[in-house]
Amino acid sequence: MSLLSTLARMEAVRDGRAVPLATVRHRHLADRPMVLVPLAAAGEAGAPLAVMLGQDRESPVLLTVPQPLDRDRRFALLADLAAELLPWLEGFGTEVDLLTREVKDPATGEKTEQVRELCTNAPQLLVPGPAAVEFLGLLGRSTRFRRSAETALDEGVDPGPYPVPARVPLLGRWLTHLRDRAQVPGSSLLLAMTDLLGRHWATGQSRLEDQHLGALLAWIDPPAGRTGAEAALLAETARDGHGQLLCPPAGPTTDPRFDSGLLAPAITRYDAARKLDDAVAAQAREAEIAALLEAVLRPTWDRLWQGLDLLRALPAAAHLPERWEGDRWSYTSHRDRIAAGEPPQPVRDDAVTAARKLAQREREQTRLDIQEALDDPLAMAEHRLAGEALAGRVVAVEAAYDETGRSPKPRPLVTVRTSDRPHGDPGRELYRAGGPTAQKAELVSADPAAGLVTVRLLNGMGRRKEPEPGSVPEPGEQVCFTLFELTARQSAPLPEPEDTPWTHGGPPVTRTATAQPDLPTAPADEEGA
Amino acid sequence: MNDFIPGRPAPEPPQSPRLSPSPLERRLAGLRGDAPQRSLDARALAALAANPGCGRRAVLDAAGVDKTDLATRLGNPAPFGQSPFAISRGLGFERRVKADGCTVLLDLLREQLRLPEDSAPVVFAELVDDPGLPAGRVASARVALAAAAARPGVWTVLDQPLLRLEVAGSTAHLEPDLVVVRPDGRWTVVEIKSFPILDGGADAVKVGAAARQAAVYVLALRETAAALAGVEPVRDPYREPEGLAGAPDSTALLVCPKDFGNQPTAAAVDVRKPMAVTRRQLDRLTRVEQLLDVLPTGTGFGRDRSDGQLAAAVGALQAVYSPDCLSACELGFHCRAEARCAGSVETLGRGVRGELGSFHTVEQALAAAAAAVTAPGGTHADTAGGTPSDTLADTPDDGDAESALRLARAAALRAEALQTAALQAAAPVGGAG
Numbered sequence: 031m032s033l034l035s036t037l038a039r040m041e042a043v044r045d046g047r048a049v050p051l052a053t054v055r056h057r058h059l060a061d062r063p064m065v066l067v068p069l070a071a072a073g074e075a076g077a078p079l080a081v082m083l084g085q086d087r088e089s090p091v092l093l094t095v096p097q098p099l100d101r102d103r104r105f106a107l108l109a110d111l112a113a114e115l116l117p118w119l120e121g122f123g124t125e126v127d128l129l130t131r132e133v134k135d136p137a138t139g140e141k142t143e144q145v146r147e148l149c150t151n152a153p154q155l156l157v158p159g160p161a162a163v164e165f166l167g168l169l170g171r172s173t174r175f176r177r178s179a180e181t182a183l184d185e186g187v188d189p190g191p192y193p194v195p196a197r198v199p200l201l202g203r204w205l206t207h208l209r210d211r212a213q214v215p216g217s218s219l220l221l222a223m224t225d226l227l228g229r230h231w232a233t234g235q236s237r238l239e240d241q242h243l244g245a246l247l248a249w250i251d252p253p254a255g256r257t258g259a260e261a262a263l264l265a266e267t268a269r270d271g272h273g274q275l276l277c278p279p280a281g282p283t284t285d286p287r288f289d290s291g292l293l294a295p296a297i298t299r300y301d302a303a304r305k306l307d308d309a310v311a312a313q314a315r316e317a318e319i320a321a322l323l324e325a326v327l328r329p330t331w332d333r334l335w336q337g338l339d340l341l342r343a344l345p346a347a348a349h350l351p352e353r354w355e356g357d358r359w360s361y362t363s364h365r366d367r368i369a370a371g372e373p374p375q376p377v378r379d380d381a382v383t384a385a386r387k388l389a390q391r392e393r394e395q396t397r398l399d400i401q402e403a404l405d406d407p408l409a410m411a412e413h414r415l416a417g418e419a420l421a422g423r424v425v426a427v428e429a430a431y432d433e434t435g436r437s438p439k440p441r442p443l444v445t446v447r448t449s450d451r452p453h454g455d456p457g458r459e460l461y462r463a464g465g466p467t468a469q470k471a472e473l474v475s476a477d478p479a480a481g482l483v484t485v486r487l488l489n490g491m492g493r494r495k496e497p498e499p500g501s502v503p504e505p506g507e508q509v510c511f512t513l514f515e516l517t518a519r520q521s522a523p524l525p526e527p528e529d530t531p532w533t534h535g536g537p538p539v540t541r542t543a544t545a546q547p548d549l550p551t552a553p554a555d556e557e558g559a
Numbered sequence: 560m561n562d563f564i565p566g567r568p569a570p571e572p573p574q575s576p577r578l579s580p581s582p583l584e585r586r587l588a589g590l591r592g593d594a595p596q597r598s599l600d601a602r603a604l605a606a607l608a609a610n611p612g613c614g615r616r617a618v619l620d621a622a623g624v625d626k627t628d629l630a631t632r633l634g635n636p637a638p639f640g641q642s643p644f645a646i647s648r649g650l651g652f653e654r655r656v657k658a659d660g661c662t663v664l665l666d667l668l669r670e671q672l673r674l675p676e677d678s679a680p681v682v683f684a685e686l687v688d689d690p691g692l693p694a695g696r697v698a699s700a701r702v703a704l705a706a707a708a709a710r711p712g713v714w715t716v717l718d719q720p721l722l723r724l725e726v727a728g729s730t731a732h733l734e735p736d737l738v739v740v741r742p743d744g745r746w747t748v749v750e751i752k753s754f755p756i757l758d759g760g761a762d763a764v765k766v767g768a769a770a771r772q773a774a775v776y777v778l779a780l781r782e783t784a785a786a787l788a789g790v791e792p793v794r795d796p797y798r799e800p801e802g803l804a805g806a807p808d809s810t811a812l813l814v815c816p817k818d819f820g821n822q823p824t825a826a827a828v829d830v831r832k833p834m835a836v837t838r839r840q841l842d843r844l845t846r847v848e849q850l851l852d853v854l855p856t857g858t859g860f861g862r863d864r865s866d867g868q869l870a871a872a873v874g875a876l877q878a879v880y881s882p883d884c885l886s887a888c889e890l891g892f893h894c895r896a897e898a899r900c901a902g903s904v905e906t907l908g909r910g911v912r913g914e915l916g917s918f919h920t921v922e923q924a925l926a927a928a929a930a931a932v933t934a935p936g937g938t939h940a941d942t943a944g945g946t947p948s949d950t951l952a953d954t955p956d957d958g959d960a961e962s963a964l965r966l967a968r969a970a971a972l973r974a975e976a977l978q979t980a981a982l983q984a985a986a987p988v989g990g991a992g
Contacts (some may be wrong), residue, residue: 033969037928039907040921053980073757075819096642158747171757172819235907236882267638267892287639296645307957345984377758407976413974449971466647 034412046257048231048250053342054406057226058218058354060154063338064118065090067158067330068165070282071098072289074256076168078107080323083114094323096300096316099190108173109195116197118153119204123365125150133372152219152354152361155208156338158243158280158330159224160442164219165282167209174374176203207364209356210375214399215390219357223337224280230344234258242266243333243367244277250340263451264424280333292322308516347405356394381526381539388447397518404463404516413512414450419463420483421510422448424503431488431495440497442507443474445484452476452483452513459484460511466500471511485511567889568878587622589730590851592861598693599731605771606887610839616852616888617877621847622728624860634868635896637889646855649753652703653736656751656823660738661716667825668739668812679742681708686807688719693732703785705783707740708803715740722779729847735776740806746784749775750948756824758817766813766828774833780807785974796834809834842853850876854989875878881909916962928961928970 035323042049043228071077077242081291084090093101093110126147133144157163177185179193186436208220212541224251228240233249240246253339256264265277273294296319303311379387402409403419413419426445431438452458454473462469469490476483491497503509588596599620607616619626630637632992656664660681668674684703687695707715717738724731739747750773754765777796781804785792788803809831817824838956856873873893881899882905885891898906902920905912918924 032974033965036907036911037924037966037973040904040925043902043907043921043924050977053977053983071644072642073645073753075757075816078821090861168757206642234904234907238885239910240883267636284642286645289642289644290640367807388740408973410973411976415969449968466612 032412032415033417034408035232036508039234041280042232042249042258043234046234046235046259048258050230051232051408052230052344052349052406053408054340055350056229056347056402056406057216057336058154058350058357062157065156065334067280067327067334068162068282068365069327070165072286074098076165076172076342077104078169080327081107081111082324082327082331083111091333092324092327094102094320094322096319097297105194105198108169108198108201112195112197113239116201116204119144122149122151122153122361125155126362129197147362149358149365152358154218155220156334157220158224158334159241160222162208162280162282163212163220163222166205168203170205170209171377172202173198174206176201176202194262199374202366203368205407206363206375211360216353216394216401217357218354219360219362223334226275226341227337230341232356233262235262243280243330246332247336247390251336254389278329279302280330285290289325293319296322348404349401353398353401355478376538381534382524382530385524389524393521397413400472400514400516403512412509413514417451417453418514419510419512420446420448420452421508422446422450422483424505424507424509427448427505428504438495440487440491440495442487442497442502443484444481444487444503445469446509447481448483449481450483453479454513458513460513461516463510463512463516465490465503465509468516469501578697582721582728586848586851590622590859591624592620592859593859593861594625594628594862597625598623599729601733601772601775604726604731604733604775604841605768608837610769610881610884610888611840611843612879614889615873615894616640616875616925618847618850619860619890622860629860629869629873630889630893631881632716632866633873634866635890635892637892639889640944645753650820652753652816652823655753655821657718660705663823664737664749665714665739665887667823668749671812671825671827672742672747672810674741677742678712678777679712681716684715684717684720686717692985693721697723697732701783701787702866704740704746704783708744708806710788711744712742714742721803722776722783723784724775726841733776733779735773738780745808746780746806747808748773749814750811754815755818756826761815764864768810770812770828770830771833773813773835774829774830775813777807777809777830777834778838779919796831836895879939880905882976883905890973894962915966917959918962924966
């Protein structure tokens, strides 16, 4: 944590409510995001218990499993989830922008025009927290390699003892892609609400406690008459007369006391009704379980929408469309991979793909840091405090020229009043933030005692002897220079996966050749074990 | 790793299992009062080692006070619990691993530790399993280990043996899931966990916790082995002593379900590093006697005490709170309430103290930031005048002055940024620059 955010947290303690950590909204928010709250069955790996999802805050869809050990019911839930999500996910693939670019043939050097499709919009999925993102990834991992009876028939292979419903493996591939994309800094296809809120507000508690969605919102938007700390404590600990939390955990894990006090007895009753072959009673018991699960999901659902309202009240940052375009590319390329009939994402990436992903995440992190700093004075303040930027009002501009060439070039000296202390020696290259054009400068002198810094502008002033109007700041103008470059560098090119050198394991072997169907999950005879 | 301190005096000679309580044990029992004893287990030790400075936890654990009960009495009940589904799944998996005379388990052990195929007989050690007789359990585990050492070439399986470890002057009782004595005479700790090993990897946090737990067991086994061999225990985990004292293997076996199923799979975990860390941190624990000495006479945590007396007794023990405690200690919520009341900066995160230098409370830190901002000369960044350093340069305490200066600078920048944003919001037409 930086000193500035620590300071903000201390102010939140003093004020009894969260304080802003950003002056603009740094993540794209779709007009109609898909909100999804998953619950997992305790003890089982990647076993869904319930999902509440939808795009309409008044009418969420609820999917539940009455007996989490029953794998048929688990896959029935995943099939229902696929029926809800896939049409929505695939729907963005139909409307596209056509982009043309010139491609140079590496062999002949001939230039040809290439037309590419970029989907006009992309889906956005919103979950309560990072644990839910991981859980969706786990669901993706557990389903994307499975075979349904239909696809097995098409491929002429044995579907194995446990074929899954038709569209479930496809859902697994989408979930895997969304979770993968969520690892890219600044991406917005799959977002966790606690991360979003934590980026924009500082609470008077630690980052660890901010993982509790209820407590986090209690600090940001405390109910009348309570301080954030009081409201957060209530959200964390308050229980009703039956010992159940008033603010259930946002998932995917449920409160153990909910499991022992309500869910386990309800499941036992359901199992008993099933054992007696009493279909009517079993259905009634199933409805009871669904009602119990809805009761613990609904508060989280409402909080997610409350969080959305709070975030929407912030003005959007200037660079959001640019970053969202990256998400649109990501969506488009996954759409294309599925359309091309490519196999599901492998368990482990091959060396080249892994290196590419890492390079991309590093590049995006740099780009995100830069863009946030340009969009938000509070983010820039972090850099100024660290001595990586300086901002202030221009007090003097002195015309000066570079006389070394054939004709003199303008190299004006700009003196700025600032208390910032850039960590650089004279001659250090600077970059002008928020100027009319991309402009470089160099540090000439810094006088911390007088609070003055002088820089020399180096370019972006046109070709004439006198600088283009507007390209040099006027006295009285607010300016900002950074010591870091304002664009992220491209990393060195990597070979195609097929050309992976032997030092890195050689070209990847496709999984289909070595695929082993996963071991079946807990068979029915293990129930209640 | 240089965790081993050569000049360190050797600890007390290994004691033979005692049946009568020592004076310290009696004193701790007095603190506990009539409440039932909670024995210090590996999980508690690992948690204690993660926060070695916390005297409150050290004393309460050493005295065997039920912290869950205590937290409830103090009005800040611990939020922990385990789902019945998770428990039944864990037990079911453990049964599965131990089924058929541990055949699956021994196969996994051979495979992971690269042991040759063998047809050595498997012996299940007979252990006292009466939970009311910890000393008897410890003794029987010792006898079983000694017996196993005396008959090489045989697999001996000890199911939940009870081990003993002296920690900061008090005794911890540890119960590994299994200890297997191999035909080659080495002892391997087996930990059975119900989190999955997915695609050959598992949750790093959970594996770390399991490794720390196993490390504590290996430490205890080493002391037992040294006592059986009649030599001093070697304190450096990276050095393996000769003979019987070196029997405990510093590689433990972690057995988990494979992928999404229920099939056991295993991984060999080298626990030398957590052993070194735990050893060092346990050595650093303030000795319980010293912690007890500062307690007012008559202090106690028994059930007969009033809530006010309890709160005072807990308050007399110095706690070291950090937000990590909330997920590790039953008293986390109580200590947090106390820390918040005191306005201490630790409530905001573990690293915050380092950033704020000498400021211990939120109030002090904010006052320092504000004082420097409002002081003449040390004003907002873009107005005329010197920097805040001018006003504070003469302050005598350098550490304080520097922290205050950095805080003031941060406060000024924050105020300026918020002001700029407010101006932009008021006049949205304004372009960049």
